[in-house]
Amino acid sequence: MTRPFPAVMTQGIDEPSRFEGEVYDLEVTDGAIPAEIDGLLVQAVPDQAFPPEVDHLYLMTVAAGGDGAVRAFRFKDGHADFRTRYVRTERFVLERQARRSLFGNYRDPFSDDPSVAGKSRTTANTALFFHADRLFACKEDGLAYEVDPGTLETRGAWTAEGGITSKTFTAHPKTDRERGKLIGFGYAAKGETTRDIAYYVIDDAGKVEHEAWLEAPVGAMIHDCAATENYTILPLMPITSDLERLRSGGPHFIYDPDMPQIFGILPRYGDADTVRWFRGPPGFTGHTVNAFEDEDGKIVFDVLEADGNGFAPVITDRAGQAPPPGSVSSALVRWRIDYNGASLTLSDRTVLATVNGEGPHIDPRRELRSHRHVFVPTLDRSKLATDQNGRPQPVMFNQLSHFDLETGARDNWYPGPAATFQDPVFFPRSQDAPEGDGFLIALLNHPLEGRSELVVLESLRLSAGPVARIKLPMRMRLGIHSTWIDGTQVPAWS
Incomplete structure (x- = not known):
């Protein structure tokens, strides 16, 4: 590589790793891994393989534009093994062949090298999901890529045997485990900034059994969704796109504080x-928690909602402004919605808890059903460490x-100053354990020490x-x- 990474990408623990490899039998420094834990923890990681070659580097490119790598930890018999490998997307392969970056800013094809015009830009760097005994890495600007859960080798872009005709597929599909269905969608389904949505129901064999094309009222990010037994909810975020702004060199997304909350159901x-x-x-x-239908047939939709720009500082408003990191608060909000009602105005809203966090997890056995326990990484501003x-x-x-939604109780674990959590996973202790009784496993970074560790906690x-x-x-x-995948669904590593 003959070009260095810009300074904004080389600060501290989050500079590019550009590493593939494995560590067999990780060292347990304190306590013991419970022997009953059997499964695979996988995480999507944006990790730039080559420095971007653009005149103006947007922070969204730094934070979410990196090539997708799958980070995986296999737990079994009281041991944990580690592997990490890049997803061989079309984009990654082209850039590796060229030994330089060919794709420009986040979701901006106008900033690309002319040699890759019309090629897939996705990096598959946002999330992983498991369906029909297959593991997929995805980023919502393109198709998902299938990845082998043992070797982490890339098997190719996924179209569900040609059934997915959208150019994009969500990073957050939902699973109806009881019926073996995957509910998903792609927004900007016909190309960047379009209002087109392709909606899918995929069966337990991985084939599309239902496709519908919709048009959103606003060209906006639809990062997550929710599902009940009978309905699907598509929440539009106040992060809007505009083709002319993109053509003129502006950012793909901006924050619109005046945009109403819009739920397509x-x-x-x-x-x-x-x-x-x-x-x-x-x-x-923000990210959805869960949804279900109550005894009256109304949709109960739990979601995290921020009181300002939840993507600050990587996305600004029209004036280029964003609040400081950590200054925006969030709450766990419950909406009750009558799909068949005469009014399209949302009004039945209850704040269940003040959260100040993101990335909620519930017991997967309670998905599409009423739930009691919610687990979230959060921020306590009173405990922030300061430098000299x-x-x-x-x-x-x-x-x-x-958060216990039945009693209103809250329980926290604080690991000490200047430590920061990555997205955890929750899984039940056993299939017949009470709701919420299980384990949380999380990556914990210590930026001032330049090190990381995994922690296992009883939920x-x-x-x-x-x-x-x-x-x-x-x-x-x-x-x-x-994402956590039960060990019965994936092979033990050799």
Whole structure:
């Protein structure tokens, strides 16, 4: 590589790793990994393989534009092994052949090298999901890529045997485990900034059994979704796109504080004629928690909602402004929505808890059903460490939190100053364990020390601290979403 990375990408623990490899039998430095834990923790990681070659580098490119790598930890019999490997997307292969970056800013084809015009830009760097005994890495600007859960080798772009005709597929499909269905969609489905949405129901064999094309009222990010037994919810975020802005060299997304919250809701096998667009007061709709239908047939939709720009500072408003990191608060909000009601105005909203965090997890056995326990990495601003000049250290989430929606209780584990969590996973202790009784496993970064570790905690005893701490012999740059796959579904590693 003959070109250095820009300074903004080489600061601290989150500079590019550009590393593939494995460590067999990680060192447990404290406690013991419970022998009953059997599964695979996988995380999507944006990790630039080559420095971007653009005149103006947007922070969204730095944070979310990196080539996708799969970080994986296989737990079995009280041991943990580690592997990491890049996803061989079309983009990654082209750039490796050229030994330089060919694709420009985040979701901006106008900033690309002319040699890759019309090629897939996706990096598959945002999340992983498991369906039909197959593992997929995805980023919402392109198709998902299938990855072998043992070797992490890339098997290719996934179209569900040609059934997915959209150019894009969400990073957050939902699974109806009881019926073996995957509910997903692609927004900007016909190309960047379009309002087209392709909606899919995929069966337990991985084949499309329902496709519908919709048009959103606004060209905006639809990062997540939710599903009930009979309905699908598509929340539009106040992060809007514009083709002319993109053509003129501006950022793909900007934050629009005046945009109402908009939820597109349609029956599971619905289409453009049955989708209804509900609107509420402005608010930043974050990741969904869960959804289900109550005894009256109304949709109960739990979601994290921020009181400002939840993507600050990587996305600014029209004036190029963004609040400081950690200054925006979030809450766990419950909406009740009557799909068949006369009004399209959202009004039945309840704040269940003040959270100040993101990336919620529930017991997967309660998906599409009422739930009690929610686990979230959160930020306690009163515990932020400062440097010698009194400036807060760069911490995203400094504790793991458990919210009991039945009692209103909250339990936290704080690992100490200047430590920051990556996205955890939750899984039940056993299939017949009470709801929420299981384990949380999370990557914990110590930026000032340049090191990372894995921590294993009992989910209903977070404040007791880890039952195991696992040393990682290298720093782990910030990944995005993590997923847990039960060991019965994937082979043990050799």
